[in-house]
Amino acid sequence: MRITIIGTGYVGLVTGTCLAEYGNDVLCLDVDPRKIEILKSGGIPIYEPGLEEMVKRNVEAGRLRFTTDIEESVAHGTIQFIAVGTPPDEDGSADLKYVTAAARNIGKHMTGYKVIVDKSTVPVGTADKVKAAIAEELAARDNTTSFAVVSNPEFLKEGAAVEDFMRPDRIVIGVEDDTARDLMHSIYAPFVRNHDRILYMDVRSAELTKYAANAMLATRISFMNELANLAEKLGADIEFVRKGIGSDPRIGYHFLYPGVGYGGSCFPKDVQALQRTAAEYGQNLEILNAVESVNYAQKSVLIHKIIQRYGENLKGLHFALWGLSFKPNTDDMREAPSRIVIDGLLARGATVTAYDPVAMHEAQRAIGEKTGLAYADSPKQALESADALVVVTEWKAFRSPDFDEVKTLLKQPVIFDGRNLYEPERMKAEGFEYYPIGRKQP
DSSP: OEEEEEOOSHHHHHHHHHHHHTTOEEEEEOSOHHHHHHHHTTOOSSOOTTHHHHHHHHHHTTSEEEEOOHHHHHHHOSEEEEOOOOOBOTTSSBOOHHHHHHHHHHHHHOOSOEEEEEOSOOOTTHHHHHHHHHHHHHHHTTOOOOEEEEEOOOOOOTTSHHHHHHSOSOEEEEOOOHHHHHHHHHHHGGGGSSSOOEEEEOHHHHHHHHHHHHHHHHHHHHHHHHHHHHHHHHTOOHHHHHHHHHTSTTTOSTTOOOSSOOOSSSHHHHHHHHHHHHHHTTOOOHHHHHHHHHHHHHTTHHHHHHHHHHOSOOTTOEEEEEOOSSSTTOOOOTTOHHHHHHHHHHHTTOEEEEEOSSOHHHHHHHHOOOTTEEEOSSHHHHHTTOSEEEEOSOOGGGTSOOHHHHHHHSSSOEEEETTOOSOHHHHHHHTOEEEOSSOOOO
């Protein structure tokens, strides 16, 4: 099938590449010429495991191409996936200007039947706005060409996006046009040959499903963070609690790991957007208000532990920080807890040397130059002459360090672990002062 992808960010590039992998003729559009040049030269503008190799393979096979030409992109695909950004507006609602701009461009240039697919995460009612924008542009041209608007939200985890797309646990399609439904089924049938995981529903239900899924996952994270903080006060161990409740099949183990809060491009933005949507309809989502409040506070939990250990004035202290991206296997720094930790340390007079296996360049771009902040080329270099180690992101490379070497490089054997990577008993045996989240100290 001939498919156009509008936007080459995480969602757009992964979607287009994976669809090309299954033999479709895919053209990806982006208005940023820098991104398109990177893609045409064989690189990718984001970090996502396995994606670069797949892009190269499909470009070489002629199934995947890139352009900045809007008219060409509209002419190419019967299916037009809109996968542009929907950043939060000042009031927390999703900013749809890029979505509606993409819709208007389609309306300006289409000459035959099109299926316009909202792949971006958008509020309930966006499909109606997309439909209206296209209809307005067609009317301005006295064009009566028919089209359909479909909601097909993405459920991709950064760091595992390729695997999630190629082996989906569900594919949600909101569609109210039989021709569009048949075309969407043709696209996704190869991905669900062993077991049909396509869920068809009305458009508004599909739009709400995406927000509901992310809100539920964010709720689980904030709930566990609150329990972890309580466990510390009660002398309980949150790891035992996690196993105890996770063994209940009605609850399960996923997203029950306490830490320093969630970040990234999805959870913070989507929780706020869902709250805003509810407010527009006169409903207050009290649970999500609490979820967001808990997450905001949790990002400072390591700062509080450091203050309890050293006092409010951290002048003269130097900290090593492992992990900058909001989660492992990505370079995404949006809403990353590391940014709160770094700002909290610097504001109290400390200095910081940070390291991340992937996100160093993106971190320097996102954080900028700050007095007292340096970046290391390795975990070992970050540790040199530091008074303590602060672990913020749970990269695999940090899970089994040489603790003798860590102790030698640090001025004092102190670790603040925001991801509970290590066992308190072992840390005590290794001679460390160890400060995890919600773990019982031996």
